[in-house]
Amino acid sequence: MIKIHLLLKKEDIDREKMSDNKIAVVFDVLLATSTIVTALEFGAKEVIPVLDRTAAKEEAKGMEEGSFVLVGEYQGKTIDGFLSPNPFALKEKIVGKTIILSTTNGTVALKNSSEASSVYAASLLNSRAVVNHILKEYKEGTIILVCSGSSNEFNLEDFFGAGCFINSLLKQYHGEIDLTDSALAACRFYQSNERIGADLLKASRVGQMLLRSGFEREIEFVSQESVFTVIPMLKGKKRIISV
DSSP states (O other): OEEEEEESSGGGOOHHHHTTTOEEEEEOTTTHHHHHHHHHHTTOSEEEEESSHHHHHHHHTTSOTTSEEEEEEETTEEOTTSBOOOHHHHGGGOTTOEEEEEOSSHHHHHHHTTTSSEEEEEOGGGHHHHHHHHHHHOSSEEEEEEEOOBTTBOOHHHHHHHHHHHHHHHHHOOSOEEEOHHHHHHHHHHHHHGGGHHHHHHHSHHHHHHHHTTOHHHHHHHTOOSOOOOOEEEETTTEEEEO
């Protein structure tokens, strides 16, 4: 049997419970996990998620110049000296390179989920691919869907993304599935709104902030469902690669 539980924000992560052979799937639809998925699809070598600017600078020490790029934001503003975590802006700058990524919520959620037996970064862009991979690799167990949220607040877009994932899993898995109430609520929410995904993302609080910064094209892009087959997985609790 597969059990699915959903956390509404990264602050709800219990590292001790995560270490009990859980599978973690992290969502930060606007924009961290969408950026990770897109970067790997566009040819980045790997992504190293870090907690903050200082950790990013420390990670870069000793790395060969030109082999990596620093990408990050804090509270929605690009970190000085870093590239913006914007999927389109990164496309021509990341092929074959390591991305050291720092964001307010998504990379923190990934780092704090690292005690799980397996950790995946998912978004609307690659939801079905991650579902297919998990169903192939794991016949039973507990999947913890982590909505990154925003500074200890619930985020509509991550809830929608997690619901998309659950809906896809229910369609493809024919065994017994136990959904907690939070997981069931996300699935029902997605099913009620799947035709207006882009509009819903734009209406969210983070979506409104991104629209004010001129990111309408980016929101339209990341609202596409299952257009990529890349499966970003955390390796060695540090590096995200496509498996």
